[in-house]
Amino acid sequence: MPHADSSLVPDEIQTKAQFWSHVYTQLEPLLDGQRNWVSNLANASSLIYNALLAFRTHFGPDPGRSVNWCGFYIDSACFPKSADSNVEGSRLLLGPFCGKPACQFINVTPGKARGVCADAFMHAKTKLVPDVDSYPGHIACDGETKSEIVCPLLNGNQVLGVLDLDCLAIGGFDEDDQKGLERITELVVTACDW
Numbered sequence: 015m016p017h018a019d020s021s022l023v024p025d026e027i028q029t030k031a032q033f034w035s036h037v038y039t040q041l042e043p044l045l046d047g048q049r050n051w052v053s054n055l056a057n058a059s060s061l062i063y064n065a066l067l068a069f070r071t072h073f074g075p076d077p078g079r080s081v082n083w084c085g086f087y088i089d090s091a092c093f094p095k096s097a098d099s100n101v102e103g104s105r106l107l108l109g110p111f112c113g114k115p116a117c118q119f120i121n122v123t124p125g126k127a128r129g130v131c132a133d134a135f136m137h138a139k140t141k142l143v144p145d146v147d148s149y150p151g152h153i154a155c156d157g158e159t160k161s162e163i164v165c166p167l168l169n170g171n172q173v174l175g176v177l178d179l180d181c182l183a184i185g186g187f188d189e190d191d192q193k194g195l196e197r198i199t200e201l202v203v204t205a206c207d208w
Contacts (some may be wrong), residue, residue, distance in 0.1 A: 017057075020044060021064035034194020037065050041201060051206035055086045056110035058202050062179070062195075063112035079183035082156060085111020085133050086167070087120055088175035092208060106131060106175060113180070114154045129153035131176050134164035138173050140192050144185045160185040165199045174208055 020040040027036050044057045063084035087111035093107065106120040122132045128151030134141040143162045146152045159180040167174040177199050181187060 017044065021061050021068060023065055023068045029066060030188070030190035033065070033069050034190070034197065036081050037194065038198055038201060040065070041198060041199065045201070049205070049207040051088075051208060052110060054202060054206050055088075057101040058177075058198065059085045059110050059112050062198070066179075079186065080181070081115065081179055081186070082159060082182050083113030083178070083180040085109060085113065085116065086175055087135075088167075089135070089173065090119070092174060097198065106135060109175065114156050117153060120153065130162050130164045131178055134166050134176050135173050135177070136170075138166050138168060139208075140165045140196060142187055142189070142192055144187075146180075154156040155182055156180065158182055160184045163191055163195060165195045166193070167203050169203050169208060174203065177202075 020043075021035065023036065027033050034165070040180050041058060041061055044061060045054050048054055055096055061082060062133075066081040066084070085190050087106035088109045090105040090107050104122045106122055108116055108118050120129055120131050121127050124136070127136055130141050130143055130146070130149060130152060132151075140163045141162075143152075146154070146162050149162075160183055161181045163179050165177045167176060177195060179187065179191075
């Protein structure tokens with residue numbers, strides 16, 4: 015099967031639980047034999063993004079309810095420091111993603127951090143936000159985004175980064191999405207050399 019076909023969603027898949035199980039089984043072979051985190055996160059974000067666009071049962075036929083961003087932010091501590099780096103504090107750096115251009119970094123320094131991604135990273139816990147406009151400190155990379163879910167990438171007690179998904183509709187994500195995405199982040203973390 016061509017790699018691009020992994021984002022196809024069979025008609026018999028009707029529930030979110032079925033959908034996320036399907037995405038998981040499609041992602042496993044894409045990650046098999048590859049330990050590079052850049053390659054794996056690129057394929058994971060593309061698969062999730064395109065499968066969600068294809069899964070009309072999830073968002074309905076209205077394109078105004080679809081996912082508009084899916085990608086990763088990675089802890090800057092995972093990268094070697096450059097000689098000219100004068101950045102104070104900790105940051106999440108933009109990683110592989112699908113969607114419109116996004117924030118290059120997110121501050122996660124205690125006392126200065128804000129936003130859904132920073133909160134998920136700092137608390138090592140998924141943040142499910144039905145209405146981003148009511149979330150204190152929300153960072154709007156795309157003003158059209160109405161809801162968001164962010165799952166931390168956990169390697170034991172270490173948080174490596176986050177998986178972030180945005181939706182054009184209020185209430186675009188729920189607990190079924192959270193369960194499915196948390197399972198996918200576990201797969202991605204174990205499939206990569208960090």
